[in-house]
Amino acid sequence: MAIIARDLTKIFKMPAHAPGIAGALKHVVHPQYTEKVAVDHVNFEIKDGESVAYIGPNGAGKSTTIKMLTGILYASGGEIEIQGVNPYKDRIANARNVGVVFGQRTQLWWDIPVEESFRLLKDIYEIPDARYKENMELFKEVFGLGEFITRTARRLSLGQRMRADLAASLLHDPKVLFxxxxxxxxxxxVKENMRQLIRMMNRERGTTIILTSHDLQDIEDLCRRVIVIDQGRIISDVEREQLQSMFAHERGVRISLKKPGRDVYQKLLEHPELRLEMEDAHTITVMFDLHTHTAYEVISLVGELADIRDISVIEPDIKQVIEKIYRSELQVNS
Ligand SMILES: Nc1ncnc2c1ncn2[C@@H]1O[C@H](COP(=O)(O)OP(=O)(O)O)[C@@H](O)[C@H]1O
Ligand SMILES: [Mg+2]
Structure with a gap:
């Protein structure tokens, strides 16, 4: 098993004291804390070579879970095994097994050339010369590192920095990539490029992937299984296709009109099967079911009532899916 989490829990304790010096002093004498349960008895098992999306709204506990799994944060409770290793008890063995990429921050050293960062990682992970060379050649070729490897991380564009970070996390051939x-x-x-690289690692090297993302395309392209977390608890754990088929029939169009569309909106209310929303005075979104309507029908319907300026199609996004799961419109079992 690549990853086992049992009753994994994180409670953040934050000092809570009244403002001002008096409050601070009182806190020293009688410390008071508020507690935030960020991750609440989370359980899952991920097999070798799986690719799993770990999704949920902001603040759900995704990053906290990943920080615990990678040994960056201590768990308040529960057990973790990564490739049979307890990440806290055996940090070094764990570091060899896992790679981590955080979109919001880099593991590269800002002020030294990227290739020097890679050399440092080579030493830290004791990567054999031959293996290092092989990987660097592959990464130069497929990640396009050659273009910017002599620059400092500070001087890279975000896209280059992410490619360099991904390469850095893979340099030591981790079995599990977070x-x-x-x-x-x-x-x-650049997104597409990152996806190709991640997919290649999963398919060709069998690297186990755990990914958080707000981008539905990332999940569609990269993950076979989706775990949904909300308020620190897992609310669903299913095959991606199962999840998709549950919302794939829902579509929407955002129609912007040349003139204010209040009256159009009123007339559309005669179609109770459509879900309508006025985004602003000129813009109406219409959600419909692909079983009963086509996008063309919906657009024609509106086109008969008013002049259309612009149209865009709305894909169901993760937030909607999660909301649906939460409202139990979707019957999903963990
Ligand atoms: N270091 C911290 N101290 C206190 N609270 C934290 C800390 N890190 C995260 N939290 C809180 O824990 C919850 C989960 O955060 P996080 O795991 O970052 O969510 P996500 O990655 O799903 O957006 C949030 O309510 C967040 O405010
Ligand atoms: Mg996060």
């Missing part, structure tokens, strides 16, 4: 929002802020071609 990716926390690896495509956040990247433009679409």
């Amino acid at each position: 990716l926390d929002e690896p495509t956040i802020g990247l433009d679409i071609t």
Whole structure:
């Protein structure tokens, strides 16, 4: 088993004291804390070579879980095994087994050339010369590292920095790769590039992938299984396809009109099967079921009532899926 989490729990304790010096002093005498349960008895098992999306709304506990699994944060309770290793008891063995990428921060040293950062990692992980050379050649080729490897991390674009970070996390051939929002802020071609690299590691090297992302495309392209966490608790754990088929029939169009559309909205209310929303005076979103309507029908319907300026299609996003799971419209079992 690549990863086992049993009753994994994290409670953050924060000092709570009244403002001002008096409050601070009182706190020293009688310390008071508020507690935040960020991760609450989380259980899962992930097999070797699986690719799993770990998703949920902001503040759900995703990053905290990943920090515990990678040994960055201590758990308040529960047990963890990564490749049979307890990450706290055997930090060194664990470091050899895992790679981590945080979209929001880099593991590269800011002020030294990227290739020097890689050399330092080589020494830290005691990567044999031949293996290092092989990996560097592969990464130069497929990650395009050659273009910027002599620059300092500080001088890289976000896309270059993310590619360098991903390469750095893979340099020691980890069996398990944790990716926390690896495509956040990247433009679409760089996102696609990152996905290809991650997919290659999973398919060709059998690297186990655990990924958090707000981008549905990341999840569709990279993950076979989806674990949903909300308020620190797992609310669903299913195959991605199962999750998708449950919301795949829902579509939406955002229609912007040349003139204010209050009256159009009123007329559309005669179709109770459509879910309508006025985004602003000129913009109506119409959600519909693909079983009963086509996008063309919906657009024509509105086109008969008013002049259309612009149209965009709304794909179901993770937030909607999670909301649905939460409202139990989707019957998902963990
Ligand atoms: N170091 C910390 N101290 C106190 N509270 C924290 C800390 N880190 C995270 N939290 C809180 O724990 C909860 C989960 O955070 P996080 O794991 O970062 O969520 P996610 O990654 O799903 O957005 C949030 O309510 C957050 O405010
Ligand atoms: Mg996070």
